[in-house]
Amino acid sequence: MVQKYFTQLVKKTQLTETVWFLKFSLINPSVLDFVAGQFMVLKPNENTSRSYSILNPDFKKDYVDFVVHLVPDGIASNYFRDLKEGDRVEFMGPAGVFTLRDTTREKIFLATGTGVAPIWSMLASHYKKIKDNIHPDDSKFTIFWGIEYKRDTYLVNWFDDLASQWQNLNYRVCLSRETDFSDLPPYYLSGRVNSNLIEFLHGDKERLVVDAEKAKQFDYYICGGREVVESLRQFVAGLGVPKEQIYFERF
Secondary structure, three states: OOEEEEEEEEEEEEOOOOEEEEEEEEEEOOOOOOOOOOEEEEEEEOOEEEEEEOOOOOOOOOEEEEEEEOOOOOHHHHHHHHOOOOOEEEEEEEEOOOOOOOOOOEEEEEEEHHHHHHHHHHHHHHHHHHHOOOOOOOOOEEEEEEEOOHHHOOOHHHHHHHHHHOOOEEEEEEEOOOOOOOOOOOOEEEOOHHHHHHHHOOOEOOOOEOOHHHHOOEEEEEEEOHHHHHHHHHHHHHOOOOHHHEEEEEO
8 A cells, every 4th residue: 555654865875886785674554565666656756756776685675775877966866865865755656567577477677777786676575485485486587687797797696696596596687888797707698688688589689579378478577767667668578578568667
């Protein structure tokens, strides 16, 4: 149920030049009941609202984490820049239907930038259910996370740790502008998300085509900036994937 939450900023950490990690403790209500993949809404002023995907898994209910991308002179970005640990912040939420569906198909996640946040929440939440024997470990999960340079990465150690425990989880970081791949682990790939997806599906990476029957074997979850998500959504649909197998969230 969407409602007002009063919170307090307890941790603010810069992850990259433009991305920050923010942790808020819950004051009232003191528990956040949400489903992994949902978001909260911030109103930095009376005329502006911004949605931020929840980063923490849904079994962690006494705080809320975000990773936020700050842009020059953005209204919400300036609000977050000025926030100090101890400051109180009001959110509305949780909201959204970008959540993990319980199907038997393998799942592919296509994220760009901070669109990785709800995907992390989904995966960490789902793995907890597997460990607790609430859900069978019966499906493979593959992530393609698109960013520009190695220096733009964050949370990679989280995925490293989760993948080391969960054999059905694979992730790939697609660096679209990086030129030096020396000494990088093999999950760092050159190029954009769409071309690396085609290669994963054993298609033609140059012409960006793949056998439709192969593409339809998966469910697709897409999250990131509005224009990029729409482009990826159309791209996946163009591979012959039914719209019922494509789930997306746009910032």
